[in-house]
Each structure stands twice: as structure tokens, then as C-alpha cells.
Amino acid sequence: MKFINIGLIASISFFSCAPHSSLLTNKGIPSVKGKINKLIAESDLGVSIGIKVISIEDDKTLYELNSNKLFMPASNNKLYTCAAALHYLGRDHIFKTTILKNNNDLVLKGGGDPDLSIEQLDSLAHATAEIVEDVNTLYLDATLLDSMHYGNGWMWDEGSWWYAAPIGALSVNDNCIDFHIEPGKLGQPAIIDHFPKTEYISRSNKTTTVDSNIELKKLKIERDWVGRTNHFSMTGEIAISDSSDTLQRNIHDPTLFTGTLFKESLGKYGVQVGQIKRGTKIDDLETIAIHNSDPLLASATNLMNESDNLTAEIFIKIIGRGHKIQGNWKDGLDSVKTLLSDSAGIDTARLRLVDGSGVSRYNLTSPDQLTRFLKWSFQSKYKDDFISTLATGGNKNGTMEKRLEKEGNLVRAKTGGLSGVSNLSGYIFSPKHGPLAFSILISGYTGSSYQAIQLQNKIVQMFAHD
Numbered sequence: 001m002k003f004i005n006i007g008l009i010a011s012i013s014f015f016s017c018a019p020h021s022s023l024l025t026n027k028g029i030p031s032v033k034g035k036i037n038k039l040i041a042e043s044d045l046g047v048s049i050g051i052k053v054i055s056i057e058d059d060k061t062l063y064e065l066n067s068n069k070l071f072m073p074a075s076n077n078k079l080y081t082c083a084a085a086l087h088y089l090g091r092d093h094i095f096k097t098t099i100l101k102n103n104n105d106l107v108l109k110g111g112g113d114p115d116l117s118i119e120q121l122d123s124l125a126h127a128t129a130e131i132v133e134d135v136n137t138l139y140l141d142a143t144l145l146d147s148m149h150y151g152n153g154w155m156w157d158e159g160s161w162w163y164a165a166p167i168g169a170l171s172v173n174d175n176c177i178d179f180h181i182e183p184g185k186l187g188q189p190a191i192i193d194h195f196p197k198t199e200y201i202s203r204s205n206k207t208t209t210v211d212s213n214i215e216l217k218k219l220k221i222e223r224d225w226v227g228r229t230n231h232f233s234m235t236g237e238i239a240i241s242d243s244s245d246t247l248q249r250n251i252h253d254p255t256l257f258t259g260t261l262f263k264e265s266l267g268k269y270g271v272q273v274g275q276i277k278r279g280t281k282i283d284d285l286e287t288i289a290i291h292n293s294d295p296l297l298a299s300a301t302n303l304m305n306e307s308d309n310l311t312a313e314i315f316i317k318i319i320g321r322g323h324k325i326q327g328n329w330k331d332g333l334d335s336v337k338t339l340l341s342d343s344a345g346i347d348t349a350r351l352r353l354v355d356g357s358g359v360s361r362y363n364l365t366s367p368d369q370l371t372r373f374l375k376w377s378f379q380s381k382y383k384d385d386f387i388s389t390l391a392t393g394g395n396k397n398g399t400m401e402k403r404l405e406k407e408g409n410l411v412r413a414k415t416g417g418l419s420g421v422s423n424l425s426g427y428i429f430s431p432k433h434g435p436l437a438f439s440i441l442i443s444g445y446t447g448s449s450y451q452a453i454q455l456q457n458k459i460v461q462m463f464a465h466d
Contacts, residue, residue, distance in 0.1 A: 028063035044453045047444040052367035054076040056435045070364040071441040074416030077358030084336040085315040086382045093296035100285035109141040110170030113293045114311035125265030127289040134436035135273040140259040141280045144169040145327040153360030160223035160249040167313045175254040175285040184209040190238040199229040200260040211239040305398030309357035316356035346375035367439035374437035410464040422452035
């Protein structure tokens with residue numbers, strides 16, 4: 001009896017430090033449960049945590065905590081989006097950007113290419129310039145997708161950040177301007193160049209280059225998003241010893257942005273354009289140039305590694321495109337839910353999907369739903385393609401670059417973050433337990449996500465090296 005009392009006292013002592021009373025009753029195999037509970041208690045996060053880890057081979061739950069509780073998935077939403085794109089569109093789907101002609105009028109028709117580059121758009125202009133000499137009207141056709149540029153629940157003050165770029169069937173350079181920054185002479189403005197060079201934007205540089213030993217006023221580049229213009233204000237300070245940097249800021253109106261850049265490229269090749277209009281109110285069109293994107297799998301890999309929100313939303317809208325309707329969020333998301341319900345066996349009445357990227361705070365899902373979905377994906381015909389899109393530990397091309405570097409190929413995962421939210425879900429190839437599906441969702445903190453990320457890393461490392 002004395003031995004039992006000592007054990008009870010020790011147990012109470014351990015859990016008195018833990019921020020989660022649910023650690024007393026959560027499930028898991030004993031060897032795993034004790035280790036993860038200790039990691040959680042030692043993290044002293046005092047936040048909402050939901051975790052589930054399952055064996056893919058036998059569906060055994062190795063660990064769970066609040067696994068049916070709903071959390072904001074942030075970019076873990078892209079797991080659903082990526083699989084749906086592979087299912088409905090296929091790994092070899094091509095996005096076509098087309099130039100059509102009728103007499104002296106042209107149509108630039110968007111095919112929803114999420115990765116169209118300035119160089120590729122310029123190549124289309126060069127090919128066009130070899131066929132036409134002048135253009136009366138350049139029509140911009142972005143009707144493949146609807147005209148809703150921002151998702152349901154996107155914060156009104158997301159502003160000019162790269163991750164909140166507007167969505168459109170005619171998009172180029174992530175619908176952003178790249179600003180290249182380096183120190184100027186002491187007391188003078190920073191040297192700020194931008195790409196692409198275009199009259200579509202205006203700018204004012206009120207920055208200052210200062211001595212390296214003073215406290216800096218943060219250098220900012222902000223678009224006038226409140227006024228819905230493309231004027232960029234540059235303020236703040238840069239130390240004279242600072243190295244160069246590049247910042248991306250989004251633009252207003254992707255259709256007109258892409259059309260203006262195309263018009264400017266035509267001018268470079270000697271073709272003058274009289275005017276630009278939206279729509280395609282001309283008949284008897286002749287196709288004179290086409291740019292074919294890389295296969296969808298390449299865009300999906302970029303989506304998952306760099307967490308590209310524009311790509312996610314274009315995928316969703318194109319999935320939602322019927323034969324007689326424009327691509328839109330509602331129909332696309334309904335198709336995603338159908339896939340989750342019919343194929344992965346998930347009760348979609350118990351989750352909420354309002355966009356494809358996870359930018360919206362209206363999205364809600366649970367660790368149980370994510371691991372169920374990951375298990376299904378692992379056993380589906382899309383298995384190899386889906387897993388290939390996920391970043392390995394330490395992947396140099398995205399959000400896993402500085403995480404789980406030693407674990408490398410033992411981990412394939414998707415990060416997810418919003419203010420006060422840090423998530424990690426994916427696969428662990430455990431030497432002891434075999435392939436595992438896991439989801440670790442953390443929310444409710446203020447300030448840095450460092451502690452949440454460290455906890456996630458430690459849990460993954462435990463399975464990867466067990």
C-alpha cells in the first residue's frame with residue numbers, strides 16, 4: 001500500500017505542472033503516452049493542443065489528445081486541397097494561357113496558371129509580335145474563374161502581404177511586385193529597385209540609410225490597399241552595413257496587372273496597343289499563341305513546400321468549375337467535402353471549409369479528421385504523388401527549411417501558421433512503428449510560435465528515432 005501511495009503522489013506531482021487536465025485521461029500506448037505527456041507538461045505552453053498519431057498499417061492509435069476538438073487548420077487546409085486537385089484535375093492537368101486574334105483586336109485569355117512568370121508572359125508577347133503589327137483593343141478574359149478576389153473570412157486588414165494576393169484566372173508573378181532593397185549612402189534613401197518594371201504601380205521612397213549602431217525604425221513597404229490603388233509607400237530605416245534583401249508585395253486587380261504587363265511587353269517588341277478592355281465581346285477568334293504550364297503536380301509541389309495560397313485557391317476554383325459556370329469557391333469546396341466524405345470516410349458536418357489555403361479563420365478541422373484523411377491518402381492511388389508534394393525535414397525550398405533537418409526523409413509534413421496558431425501534420429516513417437499519420441494542432445498563444453514549434457519537433461523526433 002505504501003508503494004501505491006508513493007506512485008500516486010509522484011503522479012500528482014508530475015501532472016500538477018501540466019497545463020492540460022486532459023493529460024490525465026488521454027489515450028495512447030503507455031510507452032508513448034508517458035513520453036509525450038511529459039514533453040507537453042515541460043513545454044508549459046498553457047494553450048489549446050490537439051494531437052493524434054496513428055499507425056497506417058493497423059489503424060492503431062499510438063497517441064491522442066483532444067483529437068476530436070476543432071482547431072483552425074491554417075495551411076494544413078492545403079492537405080485537403082492538394083489531394084482534391086490530384087483527384088479531380090489529375091497530376092498532368094495543364095493550365096493554358098492563350099492569345100487569340102480577330103482582325104486588329106487581341107484577347108489575352110487566362111487559364112488559371114498559378115505559376116505564370118513574367119518571362120513566360122513576355123514570351124507570349126514576343127510570339128504575338130511576330131504575327132501582328134498593331135492592336136486596336138486588347139481584351140482581357142479572366143472569366144474562367146469568378147471575380148471574387150478574396151476568400152470568405154480573410155481579414156480585412158491582411159493588406160499588401162504576399163500571402164494575401166488576390167485570386168484570378170489571369171495571374172502572373174504571384175500577383176506581386178518584388179522589391180529589391182539595399183543601403184544607400186549614409187543619410188540618403190535606401191536603394192530600392194522593383195520587378196517587374198511597369199507603369200502599373202507608383203511609389204514613394206521616404207526611407208533613410210543610417211549608421212549601424214542606432215536603433216532602427218523598421219523599413220516598411222506598404223501598398224495603399226485601403227484605397228485599392230497600386231501606390232507603394234516606402235518608409236523606415238536601413239543600416240548602412242545591412243545586406244540586400246527582397247520583399248514581395250501584392251497588387252490590386254490581377255487581371256489588369258497581367259494585361260498591362262502584356263501590353264508593355266508588346267510595346268517593347270514594336271506593337272502598340274490602343275486600349276485595354278475586360279471581356280471577350282468579339283467572335284471568330286483565331287488562336288495565335290499558347291503558353292502551356294508545367295503539369296499540375298509541379299504546381300502542387302510548390303503549393304505544399306512554399307505554402308502558396310494563390311495556388312491553393314486557384315485549384316479550388318478550377319475544381320469548382322462546371323461546364324456552364326465559372327470556377328468558384330463554393331462548388332470547389334463542395335467537391336472537396338464530397339471527396340473527404342465518400343473516399344476518406346470523414347463526417348464533413350463536423351468540419352468547416354471556407355477556402356483552400358487556410359488563410360481564413362473560419363476554417364475548422366480536428367487532428368482526428370486530418371489523420372483519417374492522411375491514412376486514406378497513403379493508401380489511395382494518389383499515394384506516391386501526394387507524398388512527393390510534402391516537404392521532407394530540412395527541405396531547402398520552403399517552410400520546413402529549418403525544421404527536423406536530421407530527420408530528413410523520415411518526415412513528410414505540412415506546416416500551418418496564423419497569428420496564435422501553429423500546426424504540423426503529415427507522415428513519420430518510424431523505424432519501430434512503421435509509417436504513421438500524425439497531426440499536432442496548437443492554438444491560443446500570443447507572441448512567438450517558437451515554443452509550439454519546438455514541441456511539435458520533439459514529438460516528431462521521438463517517433464522518428466524510436
